[in-house]
Amino acid sequence: MTSPGETAVGERYPTVDEVAAAARALALRRPDVCRLRTVGLSRAGEPLLLLSVGHGSRNVLVVAGPHANEMVGGATVLLLARRVTADPVLRDGADAAWHFLLCADPDGARLNEAVPDARFTMLGHYRHFFRPRAAEQPEWLPDDGTLDGALPETRALIGVIDELRPVLQCSLHGIDVGGTFIQVTREIPRLAERIAKSAAEFDIPLEAGSSDAFHWPSPGPGVYVLPPPGGPREDASNSTWTYAHRYGGVTAIAEVPMWACDRAADTSPHPSADGALRTAGEALRRASLLVGGLIGEVGPHLPGDGGPLLRAAREIVAVGPALAADWDPALRTAAAPPLPAMTRARVSSVEIYAQRLPLRAAAMLLRVARTVDHGPTPLVAVRELLEGLVADWCEAYGTAHRARWIPVRQQAEQHARVVLAAFDLLPG
Incomplete structure (x- = not known):
């Protein structure tokens, strides 16, 4: 038994x-x-x-x-x-x-x-x-x-x-x-x-x-x-x-x-690491800005600070892009410690990070938006936008990294x- x-x-x-x-x-x-x-x-x-x-x-x-x-x-x-x-x-x-x-x-x-x-x-x-x-x-x-x-x-x-x-x-x-x-x-x-x-x-x-x-x-x-x-x-x-x-x-x-x-284990040198890191940083900032704007539309319809889901989403869009300064050539300063040799594995980890963070924020915001039963018409449109966004980003995330369960x-x-x-x- x-x-x-x-x-x-x-x-x-x-x-x-x-x-x-x-x-x-x-x-x-x-x-x-x-x-x-x-x-x-x-x-x-x-x-x-x-x-x-x-x-x-x-x-x-x-x-x-x-x-x-x-x-x-x-x-x-x-x-x-x-x-x-x-x-x-x-x-x-x-x-x-x-x-x-x-x-x-x-x-x-x-x-x-x-x-x-x-x-x-x-x-x-x-x-x-x-x-x-x-x-x-x-x-x-x-x-x-x-x-x-x-x-x-x-x-x-x-x-x-x-x-x-x-x-x-x-x-x-x-x-x-x-x-x-x-x-x-x-x-x-x-x-x-x-x-x-x-x-x-x-x-x-x-x-x-x-x-x-x-x-x-x-x-x-x-x-x-x-x-x-x-x-x-x-x-x-x-x-x-x-x-x-x-x-x-x-x-x-x-x-x-x-x-x-599988790229997580690839220790061969990345052929164009600088460009890949810049692209990842730009994508992270762009997606975070989009989700941050949607948070601004949903937040006013919720009591208090919106609860743990919205608090977490807000933190991601506020902090996540700033953390990219550790590796993004567009943000790194002369005082930053030098990056290690950028292998395919290391670049892949950054690319995963850049897609994962805004997806997390959008997903939690969607859960929050679903709880607003009688919101105004613009909020319904935001919810529908988030539904499509989360679905599209999930598909892109899995495809980009050939993710296998x-x-x-x-x-x-x-x-x-x-x-x-x-x-x-x-x-x-």
């Missing part, structure tokens, strides 16, 4: 409720090794559930759902929890206890949940899309690095880190289009080899040029090491990733794509293997 959520792990992304039900079933079935408890409440009063497996002295913390739009983490924690429960070598044999935060942002995840088959097309994904603005994401501390004013989800996660002092914290992330990769706060030897072997088995490209990590050390394809906190090329000091350092732990941020883009089970399996490899190879 399968437990709740078992089928969902294979066929689609499990919902918040399905992940919780599966964890409860596992804890009831194996009370000798599993414990499920509430470690906090979300802003909306949702329980933040921690499933612990094993009784060893070396704690491993796995965090699912830190970004609401990255739903593969729920499937991954169920897969990992069942595997660790079934295999005493991963527990007793390694003197380890595994702790799975089932969803770091259940409020956001619920806003991103879709009908069961909607995730298998780009348009289906984006018609249900939600990703909160940075200040509403639980892995980020306030700018001063303290817990004063932090989200309740952030305080709960920090509390778990303080309690467990994990030797390894794994944050489960995902991207829509690209390759698989991992970011670590300290180097883990031979990790690149293990990730590459698993990725090849599933025909998932290794992300060899992530624009998030242009200036970070990379000991091998698909592995990036965060620069030391406070450095000029590091922006994660006020995060729960580096918070674990105070206890000597390492954090690994594991990424898997929904759709693969990766089954959910393979996404979760790659995620799980990255986590297990990081633990197995952990120094000391």
Whole structure:
């Protein structure tokens, strides 16, 4: 007999409720090794559930759902929890206890949940899309690095880190289009080899040029090491990733794509990088300006600030184009750090970024516009424009990068293997 959520792990992304039900079933079935408890409440009063497996002295913390739009983490924690429960070598044999935060942002995840088959097309994904603005994401501390004013989800996660002092914290992330990769706060030897072997088995490209990590050390394809906190090329000091350092732990941020883009792994030189980067920057600014204008037409018809979807869309169109100054020749200054050699993989990552951001903003704005039931005729026209825009941009996005769907089970399996490899190879 399968437990709740078992089928969902294979066929689609499990919902918040399905992940919780599966964890409860596992804890009831194996009370000798599993414990499920509430470690906090979300802003909306949702329980933040921690499933612990094993009784060893070396704690491993796995965090699912830190970004609401990255739903593969729920499937991954169920897969990992069942595997660790079934295999005493991963527990007793390694003197380890595994702790799975089932969803770091259940409020956001619920806003991103879709009908069961909607995730298998780009348009289906984006018609249900939600990703909160940075200040509403639980892995980020306030700018001063303290817990004063932090989200309740952030305080709960920090509390778990303080309690467990994990030797390894794994944050489960995902991207829509690209390759698989991992970011670590300290180097883990031979990790690149293990990730590459698993990725090849599933025909998932290794992300060899992530624009998030242009200036970070990379000991091998698909592995990036965060620069030391406070450095000029590091922006994660006020995060729960580096918070674990105070206890000597390492954090690994594991990424898997929904759709693969094979160019993400192409390390050959790009034949016309400067022109491609300029084109991407211009397209990003043009699309952001268009969406920003539509936000100006929809916003006045909504109460207050329009809610989390509109707040997130506003942040994207305000901040996204400015971030292009890191790579766009039209915006880069003489003081900017030099770009690395621009391979096809690195240019592809920038091009994906330039299409992804305005599409996210337009998709969330469309969801907001659909909630205005009795708007004036011009608002109806804006809604229809957004419907066409999101559909056209989704088609263009998938076509430009030859995106191919990766089954959910393979996404979760790659995620799980990255986590297990990081633990197995952990120094000391």
